[in-house]
Amino acid sequence: MDDMLNNLFEEARGAPDAAPGDDLMARVLADAIALQPVPAVVADRPRRSLMRAIFDAVGGWQGTSGLVAATMASVWIGFAGTDTLTLEGLQAVVGGDTDYYLSDLGGDFSFTIEEG
Amino acid sequence: MPRDSFEDASDDALLVLYANGDVAAARSLTARLTPKVFGHAFRMLGDRAEAEDIAQEALIRLWKQAPNWRQGEAKVTTWLYRVVANLCTDRLRRTRGVALDAVPEPEDDAVSAAEAMQNQARTDxxxxxxxxxxxxxxxxxxxxxxxxxxxxxxxxxxDVGVEAVESLTARGKRALAKLLAGRKDELGYSDG
Structure with a gap:
């Protein structure tokens, strides 16, 4: 009886009834493709120029405009102070007219010194 | 169906490729797994239409599981057989009365036995x-x-122990032998 059963099992293994039809194979494949995960596309990082990197580093438009204003103010101060400070000051140092006394600055310093 | 182009690849590896969007892997897995899944469902239920539904459903579950599949934890086929078994159990429970009534009594039905002899008698x-x-x-x-x-x-x-499997298969074979004993001649085993 075991031989008979083993024989029946063997025949059942190759039985055409137990093989899927083309229609089922097509349906399964259609499901597989319809449900297949779409691979995540890793977008290229946008390339940034050096100027753009600097621009961003100082804080964008706001930071840049502040920086420009501060720069312009420095330039103005430089030019505005040139006549009175740099040239006259330089002449005063280089030229002979460099003797200043405490009395020239006002106040009675001699009295203060005598008192002290 | 095109020939399996990943003959040496494991089911696990193919499932990873499938989850990464490889269409060839989808074809290979379909060609490789559908016959196993359908065959098992057909033998459990004895009905092609029902087995087709079960096979399609089981594989849909696999496709959905693919992105979360953990390689090396379970064999793909083991997982699928479990799914098929559960689906078949549900189906059998729903249609138990009908299914049992639909099974002809072989000993009492000489006409169907004769037809079965002509058309895959033994398998039937x-x-x-x-x-x-x-x-x-x-x-x-x-x-x-x-x-x-x-x-x-x-x-x-x-989901049982190996001893339980041995016991189930032994009892199953004994029951099959008993059920088929009266049909030995009819099935061409009278001399054996």
């Missing part, structure tokens, strides 16, 4: 006998003796 006879086994015995016998799986894998699929 085995299927009829399988349909009369208790569900767990039937599943164990099919997995062991027709699908050709090893007892430890069957134990994993059925």
């Amino acid at each position: 006879a085995l299927q009829l006998a399988l349909n009369q086994l208790p569900e767990r015995q039937k599943q164990a016998v099919i997995l062991r003796h027709i699908e050709g799986l090893a007892n430890p894998e069957i134990a994993e699929i059925m």
Whole structure:
């Protein structure tokens, strides 16, 4: 009886009834493709120029405009102070007219010194 | 169906490729797994239309599971056989009364036996006998003796110990022998 059963099992293994039809194979494949995960596309990082990197580093438009204003103010101060400070000051140092006394600055310093 | 282009690749590896969007892997897995899944469902239910529904549903679950599949934890086929078994159990429970009524009594039906002799008599006879086994015995016998799986894998699929599998297959075979004993001549085993 075991031989008979083993024989029946063997025949059942190759039985055409137990093989899927083309229609089922097509349906399964259609499901597989319809449900297949779409691979995540890793977008290229946008390339940034050096100027753009600097621009961003100082804080964008706001930071840049502040920086420009501060720069312009420095330039103005430089030019505005040139006549009175740099040239006259330089002449005063280089030229002979460099003797200043405490009395020239006002106040009675001699009295203060005598008192002290 | 195109020839399997990943003959040496494991089911696990193919499933990873599938999850990464490889269409060729989808084709290979379909070609490789559908016959196993359908064959098992057909032998469990004895009905092609029902088996097709079960096979399609089981594989849909696999496709959905693919992105979360953990390689090396379970064999793809083991997982699928479990899904098929559960789906078949649900189906059998829903249609139990109808299914049992639909199974002809082979000993009392000489006409259907004669027709079966002409048209895959032995396979049909085995299927009829399988349909009369208790569900767990039937599943164990099919997995062991027709699908050709090893007892430890069957134990994993059925969520029982290996000893329980051995017991189920032994009892199932004895029951099959009893059911088919009266049909030996008819099936061409009178001399053996």
